Amino acid sequence: MLYGTPTARRRDAQRNRAAILEAASEVLALGDTVALMPEIARRASVGQATLYRHFPDRAALVAAVLNYQLEILEARVAGHAEHPEGFRELLREVLHFQIELRGLVKLVRRFDATQQERYRQRVITAFVAPLRQAREHGYVRADLVPEDLSLLFTMVQGVAEATDDVAAARAAADRSVDLVLEGVFLSPGLSNGLSSPDANARRS
Structure with missing residues (x-):
């Protein structure tokens, strides 16, 4: 040889x-x-x-693709850990990515509950450091926690599966980001001038 x-x-x-x-x-x-x-x-x-x-088989392929995409996501999110001002755009980008791969998300739902939870925790864990930095610098709500992002991902997936119009799904995702990061109603603290830099910019 x-x-x-x-x-x-x-x-x-x-x-x-x-x-x-x-x-x-x-x-x-x-x-x-x-x-x-x-x-x-x-x-x-x-x-x-x-x-x-x-x-x-298909299950092995789907699991490998999911791990591959999660590695890309983790690297992308980690790169924003020291750039809290970019958290909003990072979240939009990730949600658009989720919409584009909605076929993968549908297949992952066929996995058992333990596997699904393991993957969900990987996504949430990836966001812990960037979210903490964005929160500490006042770019997101002070009470926003990583588990709230899980709810956001679930909501956007529902929108993505309800329409074949990718542009409409992305628009809904963008609107969801705004609502989650700023809240539907201002809290007493926010109304006293403790709002995010983005909110201050819109009011000026």
């Missing part, structure tokens, strides 16, 4: 796996969960045998 051949095969396998995960993300963004495996193999430019060698 030639030296380096096993290493080359490992590199090829890594490239194939990465291509499959990217292709699966694209397919799920289109909402095509029926012809999932054949379409993913086509987009990844691999044979179905290669696809099934990496992921023996």
